[in-house]
Amino acid sequence: ISEREDILESAQYFMGVALLAARRSRDPSTQVGACIVNEEKKIVGVGYNGMPNGCGDDSLPWRRSGDNPVETKYFYVCHAELNAIMNKNSADLKGCTIYVTLFPCNECSKLLIQAGIKNVIYLSDKYHKLDNVIASKKMLDLTCDSPTEPVEKNVVR
Numbered sequence: 341i342s343e344r345e346d347i348l349e350s351a352q353y354f355m356g357v358a359l360l361a362a363r364r365s366r367d368p369s370t371q372v373g374a375c376i377v378n379e380e381k382k383i384v385g386v387g388y389n390g391m392p393n394g395c396g397d398d399s400l401p402w403r404r405s406g407d408n409p410v411e412t413k414y415f416y417v418c419h420a421e422l423n424a425i426m427n428k429n430s431a432d433l434k435g436c437t438i439y440v441t442l443f444p445c446n447e448c449s450k451l452l453i454q455a456g457i458k459n460v461i462y463l464s465d466k467y468h469k470l471d472n473v474i475a476s477k478k479m480l481d482l483t484c485d486s487p488t489e490p491v492e493k494n495v496v497r
């Protein structure tokens with residue numbers, strides 16, 4: 341019997357879990373998933389963007405824009421990274437790697453850094469021109485073990 345040659349690589353597996361989590365998001369425009377992996381390559385937290393617990397799926401707006409910012413989603417939605425950290429099933433996240441389907445914003449990067457996460461692997465970087473993402477990269481460059489890197493897009497399905 342020959343050895344299987346098409347086993348899923350670990351990065352593809354963990355990003356695959358992040359992509360599956362993203363599919364749970366009710367955000368009509370951007371669904372984000374995050375998967376935190378420890379140094380033993382065990383999954384220790386998964387999350388996706390959604391409204392805070394108990395707020396009810398239809399009680400808060402999912403709109404992106406409007407005259408009144410209180411009527412848009414941005415004040416309310418919990419980012420995927422926040423949820424993945426809060427869902428952690430290990431004592432701490434020191435030295436962990438996070439796989440995220442969208443490059444983390446500055447607020448999430450602060451959370452990741454303070455939690456001890458040392459590597460960020462992402463899929464989309466569609467907001468790279470925004471100031472908050474530029475600031476986010478500055479912080480991650482200072483704190484991560486290896487440069488934040490995109491996963492090979494063509495291998496994730």
Ligand SMILES: O=c1[nH]c(=O)n([C@H]2C[C@H](O)[C@@H](COP(=O)(O)O)O2)cc1CO
Binds near residue numbers: 367372418421
């Ligand atoms: O780091 C992030 N993590 C995350 O979960 N999100 C979520 C918040 C919103 O629900 C959605 C972004 O929405 P929009 O693309 O419509 O602006 O993605 C957004 C960012 C920003 O990069």
Ligand SMILES: [Zn+2]
Binds near residue numbers: 419
């Ligand atoms: Zn964020």
